[in-house]
Amino acid sequence: MLDSIAYVINAIWGVFTSIGLNDIVDIAILSFLIFHGIKLIRETRAQQLTKGILILIGCYLLAVFFNLQTIRFLLPVGLPCSYHNVSA
Numbered sequence: 001m002l003d004s005i006a007y008v009i010n011a012i013w014g015v016f017t018s019i020g021l022n023d024i025v026d027i028a029i030l031s032f033l034i035f036h037g038i039k040l041i042r043e044t045r046a047q048q049l050t051k052g053i054l055i056l057i058g059c060y061l062l063a064v065f066f067n068l069q070t071i072r073f074l075l076p077v078g079l080p081c082s083y084h085n086v087s088a
Helices: 002-017 021-043 046-065 069-087
Strands: none
């Protein structure tokens, strides 16, 4: 029991010792971009637009997965029409 705990602790320590400066900078930049991207979306009406786009992408992926031909045809055809109606 104690051997397995020591093994896990050594494995975790090995991960922490292998982290370099590049990894820290990479994580910091990515965190900054994600935080400000979410903040931008929440402060504007883009949140509703983003939800709608994600729902449409999800529906299309389900249609591809289940091989639903009609939905796969209608979603790409209908998306440009709905875009023009929103921008007008």
